[in-house]
Amino acid sequence: MTNIAVIYYSSTGHVHALAEAVAExxxxxGAEVRLRRVPELAPEEVIRGQNAWNEHHEATKHSVPEATNEDLEWADGVALGTPTRFGLPSSQLKQFIDQTGPLWAAGKLADKTATAFTSTQNVHGGSEATLLSLNNVFYHWGAIIVPPGNTESVTFAAGGNPYGVSYPSGDGTVMMPEAVKAAARHQGNRLARFTSRLLQDTESESPAELERVS
Structure with a gap:
C-alpha cells in the first residue's frame, strides 16, 4: 500500500480544511494516509487573543497528531500545506522543515513524491510564491514534484493554480467552496496515484537496472 503524509500548519482553519480534502x-x-499538523510556535496568550485562531487551535490540538520526522520517513509521498506569509511558508511549517536535516543527510527524503497547497487572504496574496518556495525544499530533498497542473476541470473551478491548490480566504470565514475542496481532493488523489505507479515501477526493476539508475 502507498503511504501518504499530509503535513500542514493552519491558524484559523483554512489550510486544515484543504489538508483534510487532500487526505481524502x-x-x-487507495493510499494509507497520515494527517499531521506541525507544532504551534505562538504563545497561548497570543492565540487566545484572536477568536478564530483560538477556536481552531482548541479544536485540533488534541484531535490531530503533531508531525514528526518519523512520519516523513514512513511516507512514500508527502503533501505540505501552509498559509502564505509574505509569499513564504509560515514559520511553524518552516521550523518543521528545518528539522528534517538528519533525514535529508541520510538520503531518506530522496525519491519521494511531493506536492504543496496553501491559503492566503487575497487572490494575489503570494500563494504562487509560497508554493514555489516549497518546491525549492522538494528539490533539495531529491523528491519528485507532483503538481495538480491543469489536468482536470476541477482545478479551473478552484482558480486554476497549476502549482497547487490555493484558497483566497477573503473575510476569514472557513466556509470553503466545494469546488476548492474538490480540487484539493484531486491533488491528493493525483499524488497517491503517481506515487503508487512509481513504487510499482521500482519494485518491478531488477537490481542491475536499479544500479544503472543510481
Missing part, C-alpha cells in the same frame, strides 16, 4: 483524495486512490 489520497485515501480514495
Amino acid at each position: 483524495g489520497a485515501r480514495e486512490a
Whole structure:
C-alpha cells in the first residue's frame, strides 16, 4: 500500500480544511494516509487573543497528531500545506522543515513524491510564491514534484493554480467552496496515484537496472 503524509500548519482553519480534502483524495486512490499538523510556535496568550485562531487551535490540538520526522520517513509521498506569509511558508511549517536535516543527510527524503497547497487572504496574496518556495525544499530533498497542473476541470473551478491548490480566504470565514475542496481532493488523489505507479515501477526493476539508475 502507498503511504501518504499530509503535513500542514493552519491558524484559523483554512489550510486544515484543504489538508483534510487532500487526505481524502489520497485515501480514495487507495493510499494509507497520515494527517499531521506541525507544532504551534505562538504563545497561548497570543492565540487566545484572536477568536478564530483560538477556536481552531482548541479544536485540533488534541484531535490531530503533531508531525514528526518519523512520519516523513514512513511516507512514500508527502503533501505540505501552509498559509502564505509574505509569499513564504509560515514559520511553524518552516521550523518543521528545518528539522528534517538528519533525514535529508541520510538520503531518506530522496525519491519521494511531493506536492504543496496553501491559503492566503487575497487572490494575489503570494500563494504562487509560497508554493514555489516549497518546491525549492522538494528539490533539495531529491523528491519528485507532483503538481495538480491543469489536468482536470476541477482545478479551473478552484482558480486554476497549476502549482497547487490555493484558497483566497477573503473575510476569514472557513466556509470553503466545494469546488476548492474538490480540487484539493484531486491533488491528493493525483499524488497517491503517481506515487503508487512509481513504487510499482521500482519494485518491478531488477537490481542491475536499479544500479544503472543510481
